[in-house]
Amino acid sequence: MAEDLSVATGTKKEQYLSLIPQIQGLLEGETDLTANLANIAAALNEQFNWFWVGFYLVKNDELVLAPFQGPVACTRIKKGRGVCGASWQQQKTLIVPDVEKFPGHIACSSLSRSEIVIPVYDDDKIVGVLDVDSEHLNHFDDVDQQYLEKIVALISFQ
Numbered sequence: 001m002a003e004d005l006s007v008a009t010g011t012k013k014e015q016y017l018s019l020i021p022q023i024q025g026l027l028e029g030e031t032d033l034t035a036n037l038a039n040i041a042a043a044l045n046e047q048f049n050w051f052w053v054g055f056y057l058v059k060n061d062e063l064v065l066a067p068f069q070g071p072v073a074c075t076r077i078k079k080g081r082g083v084c085g086a087s088w089q090q091q092k093t094l095i096v097p098d099v100e101k102f103p104g105h106i107a108c109s110s111l112s113r114s115e116i117v118i119p120v121y122d123d124d125k126i127v128g129v130l131d132v133d134s135e136h137l138n139h140f141d142d143v144d145q146q147y148l149e150k151i152v153a154l155i156s157f158q
């Protein structure tokens with residue numbers, strides 16, 4: 001496993017295309033879920049330097065904070081609450097260009113302006129979400145959705 005991440009420049013697509021094989025390398029041969037989620041969050045943070053990136057995992061019918069990079073965050077989110085809980089309930093990726101316009105948005109930080117949340121599946125069951133926050137408005141688009149969905153699909157729960 002390479003221990004240093006090679007941080008790419010170029011378009012957002014080029015950055016994801018450089019990052020994905022490196023994430024595959026980080027996950028290869030490692031079965032520990034916490035270790036793998038921690039390295040995915042760290043790799044995404046190194047490449048994109050977002051305000052906050054990390055995971056929430058479903059535990060006892062709530063989302064509970066899991067490995068992340070960024071400022072401290074709320075620890076528990078109920079189904080349907082905030083962007084994370086809505087993504088879980090609706091079983092789809094949600095892109096929020098302006099969090100102030102999202103009813104029920106949970107403001108872990110007042111600096112967060114836009115957000116993308118991707119459901120994480122184990123087979124066909126949602127077991128968590130990947131949440132990314134930006135301090136810039138309208139920061140995420142379908143390119144982020146496409147590649148972040150590919151990245152969470154690399155996670156093994158076996």
Ligand code: SME
Pocket residue numbers: 052073074077081082083084085104105106107108109112115131133
């Ligand atoms: N803003 C999220 C809560 C999680 S924090 O941003 C890390 C939401 O509305 O679900």
